[in-house]
Amino acid sequence: MPTGFIKLANKLATQLYAAIFLTVLTTIVAVIVSWQSFERVGEAQNRVNNVSLPEMVSAFGLARTNSALVTAAPRLTTVHNEIELTSVATEIDGYKQDFENNLADLLQLEMNRDFEDSLIQSAQELTNNIDEIESLMRDFFLIRDKSERFNISVNRLEQTIRTDLLPLIDNQFFYVMTGYQDLEKGAGDPEAFRSEKEINLFRHLSDLEKEVNIAIQLLASTATLNDAALVNVLRDQYESSYDGIQRSLMEIDRISVLEDTLPLFEMLNEYGSGVDNGFQLRIEEINIQSRQIELLQQNRILSSELVNQVEAIVNNSNAQAHIAIEDANATVSAANRLLLILVFVSVVIAFLIAWLFVGKHILKRLEELSLRMRTMARGELEEEVRIRGKDEIAEMAKALEVFRKNSLEVQRLNLVEELADEVVSKNQELEKVLEELKTAQNQIVMREKLAALGELTAGVAHEIKNPLNFVKNFSESSLELLEELDEATEIEDKEELVEEIKDVASILRENLERIRSHGTRADRIVHDMLSMGRGEAQAQKVPINPLVDEHAKLAYHSSRATMDGFRLHISSEFDPTVGEGIVIPQDLGRVILNVVTNACYATHKKRVNREEKEGQSDYEPELNIKTKRDGSTIYISIRDNGDGIPEDIKEKIFNPFFTTKPTDEGTGLGLAMSNDIIREHGGTLTVTSEIGSFTEFTISLPEDASAFFQDPDNEEQDETPAGENDITP
Helix, strand or coil: CCHHHHHHHHCHHHHHHHHHHHCHHHHHHHHHHHHHHHHHHHHHHHHHHHHHHHHHHHHHHHHHHHHHHHHHHHHHCCCCCHHHHHHHHHHHHHHHHHHHHHHHHHHCCHHHHHHHHHHHHHHHHHHHHHHHHHHHHHHHHHHHHHHHHHHHHHHHHHHHHHHHHHHHHHHHHHHHHHCECCCCCCECCHHHHCCHHHHHHHHHHHHHHHHHHHHHHHHHHHHHCCCHHHHHHHHHHHHHHHHHHHHHHHHCCCHHHHCCCHHHHHHHHHHHHCCCCHHHHHHHHHHHHHHHHHHHHHHHHHHHHHHHHHHHHHHHHHHHHHHHHHHHHHHHHHHHHHHHHHHHHHCHHHHHHHHHHHHHHHHHHHHHHHHHHHHHHCCCCCCCCCCCCCCHHHHHHHHHHHHHHHHHHHHHHHHHHHHHHHHHHHHHHHHHHHHHHHHHHHHHHHHHHHHHHHHCHHHHHHHHHHHHHHHHHHHHHHHHHHHHHHHHCCCCCHHHHHHHHHHHHHHHHHHHHHHHHHHHHHHHHHHHHHHHHHCCCCCEEEEHHHHHHHHHHHHHHHHHHHCCCCCCEEEEEECCCCCEEEECHHHHHHHHHHHHHHHHHHHHHHHHHHHHHHCCCCCCCEEEEEEEEECCEEEEEEEECCCCCCHHHHCCCCCCCCCCCCCCCCCCCHHHHHHHHHHHCCCEEEEEEECCCEEEEEEEEECECHHHCCCHHHCCCCCCCCCCCCCCC
């Protein structure tokens, strides 16, 4: 039999023609019944196509644009200028237009009248919130510009006041101490220049300069606060400081001294208490940020409500569609049964054809194919489409299988893209939060540096005072020797005269050498203090023992100046073989300051606690400092006889921001910073302690730490502010 004839025989069309030819009468009746059934099926299909499907499309569109609006709204709060704000606002306006169009399309359908009021209200609140966020950002930029101009004005005012006030204080101090107002006129009457009036004038000028510095620092500190209550606290402190300025001005009876400076104090009062003062500007910024956060939270709630309403609409549409499909299926089933009855009654052969051919061979396979289509429509794409035969139904099954595979692949690709987008979004959010945390940490560290440097002022003053006293004493001694030298010139015996001159010259040379030595010491102390404040970080060869000794004394004198009743016995065991090491002296000095200051605090606290409990204690605070060399490694140990460190706390003392001190006495950056400095030098910082007995910190450093510092040309510039010395564990 020819191949073409076989293919033609396998076609459903050929088989159906043959069946129709044999059952023409039954077919006519069946057509009438089928026509009525298809009418009902058509009506159900129209309900699905014209009502349920458009409703679901509009609902999904509304949900999508709602999500886009809520997601885009936070971007308004992260822009940096008006241009970025306008760009983001334009983009959001497009989202709002799509949102409103989808809402209008959804509300046009009569089935959604029950949701109309709630949808309109939620949508209106959402768009109004976004508009308010945009308006708040524009107000924020205006306030920020005012704040920037305000900060510049405060800096200029500070420089101007310092320029005018400091020379007055220096001149008054010089006059009180020496009696000279003009070097060419000579000294005045001691009773006049050392009178209580002149001394009080110097004291009031000094108090005025101190209060001005405090007031300006309080104005500058507002930029670092994020709490309106804290800003109000600074404002109260500023008003108290300005009252001190007014009191000092009232105490200065010679107001002509400050005639040119008085307008500057009025300007300072305007910056702190006038319209658009620094405190009010910062409070307005904080209020705007708080309102934006509140609006964003409201948007998320409104978005959730909209999604719930859309979900209800979709569920309703889905239920209506299922009802229509069930009606159609019921109609088709009834038609099939009626057709079978007609065929059986009309002709047995037609019945057999319908039952064997149409029922078994065609309809069953079509039902299988329809079932697979419905399961695929529900998203079940894993099961393979299998339909037997070689006719058109089999070809449709093959096409459906291809469609299933393609849909499964597309579904997987969409899932991958969604996951990738979500990962990128989360990474961006994490990077932003990390940057904000770094900024906040830098601000905290800067404040702690300034506080630590302020506490060391007393120690530095004491350290400088000693060499200055030596310079003064040796200078006076040298003047007496010069007078003796003048008297020696009257000696007639030349040999005796030469011998006398040589003795005086030798003593003068020793005095001048001592003056130079102590002057160099004072200069080095000032240089180290300034270098510590500037945060210099240059490795150099320095003698280790003097560096440890000087910074330990600085910490001791600073503690004695800041803690009432402080006393401490310091003993040192410096190994002379330690010699010099290549380190960053400012950074190593910070570590010594931190550890010794903590030891001073611990011993003082132990003594005070015992005296409070027992009334009197035989405990004496002691501190022992040792250095030694072991090959190319230098060891520095600092041991105190305080209360010690508990084991559960010892593991945390090097963690940033961990401290056992009260909140107003430390922030927990000192030991963390010290540990980082020692590790950067290639060394270690370890601690051993026994509760109630002692605590000992041991620093080990390589003799040459320069190899552990990275090349600054290959590193990003360190932006950590200077003065990172925190003396709290």
